[in-house]
Amino acid sequence: MKIYNSLTDKLEEFKPIKEGKITMYVCGPTVYNYVHIGNMRPVITFDMVYHYFKYLGYEVTYASNFTDVNPKIIAAAKELKMTEREVADKFIDAYLEDLKNYNCSNIEARPRVINYMDDIFNFIAKLIDKGYAYVNDGDVYFRVSKIKDYGILSNQDINDLIAGSRIEIDEKKENPLDFALWRKTTDGEQFESPWSKGIPGWHTECVVMINKLFGEKIDIHAGGVDLKFPHHENEIAQSIALNDNYIANYWMHNGHININNEKMSKSLGNFVLARDFIKEHSANEIKLVFFSTHYRLPINLTDKTFEDAKAIDNKIALALKQANLILNINNLHDIDKNIKDSTFEEYMDNDFNTPNVITYLLDLVKQLNQKLRNKDYDILITVSKILQITNILGLVYDMPKLTQEQIDIYNKWNEARENKDYEKADYYRSILIEQKIL
Ligand SMILES: [Zn+2]
Incomplete structure (x- = not known):
């Protein structure tokens, strides 16, 4: 399979460090506030990547951190009149709740900086x-x-960076590009280090957690494109210094999100929290909007993109509902959860081309509908493929097993229709609709 490597700016054949195993790390949220919809894009994107690797048979170790030691948390603690730990716990819980509402995976490795202070020292x-x-x-x-390779990830020349540096001149630094690994602080939460009481720098936190969890190098390091510089560039600089590598063999970055062609920002007032967004749109709709654009490109969220996604979601849901009924009536329950699909793989192996996957998914739905219309009930393979693909994309569709009583009502409905007993037919139909079977 091919992955676009941000480090080399090339589409590269993917080869893991250890055969059959993949290690990946995605920068997680700084837990000082509720996350916004932009923060959900890497979560949803790399969840899909994770599920696809598992589908291919890899053993995947996926870690995503909580940045719970940070000046922003100290500021939030003051504002909310809470301790830094209370702030971090509150927003970690809120984030996990958001993930649940978005039907995202509950991955196990969620390191918190607070547990790595000695390693950071x-x-x-x-x-x-x-x-x-x-x-x-x-x-x-x-x-x-x-670091002679400094700027390699963001394609910037170190001399240009220094010359064009808008980074405020800090008397304490030898060079304006130098970044803090440790900062002395006078208020808020402080940690006793060999150099002063203070807190670690964000760029160091991530490298230390990766090294501690996985060793010197991982397969994939990922995050939003806005993290390329300086965060990821500075992670790489530290790794070159200590381990003579770029931390990860493959760097992946997802594009940002615009709302109605405008960048999302607090000052524009179009800053949408993930938890508010999910009240207006279902998790399936949001994911379909995201996956309709390639993960590396920016997405523009408009009413139209959501209308389109809603239509796709309804189409899939309706076809699966009808198929589920037919499968139940014919006592066919053997959905193949391990089914493979070469067309799907062809698109995914090309740097996770989800827009093509969605087109293909709709093609499968069309085939399924045609079979249902023709009363050709040889549908298990098609249904299995649709469910496999939607699962990997993180879309959720219910395929409930019907009770004998429900099947009986369905049969009675059909019987009444055949006998042109419309009153009875309507009665049974209303029960079926009420029970969400039709
Ligand atoms: Zn990071």
């Missing part, structure tokens, strides 16, 4: 020892000039 100490970091008045900075 050791990591920074090593960087200082090797001359890649320096201490100034309790702060520790990374010496960017020592």
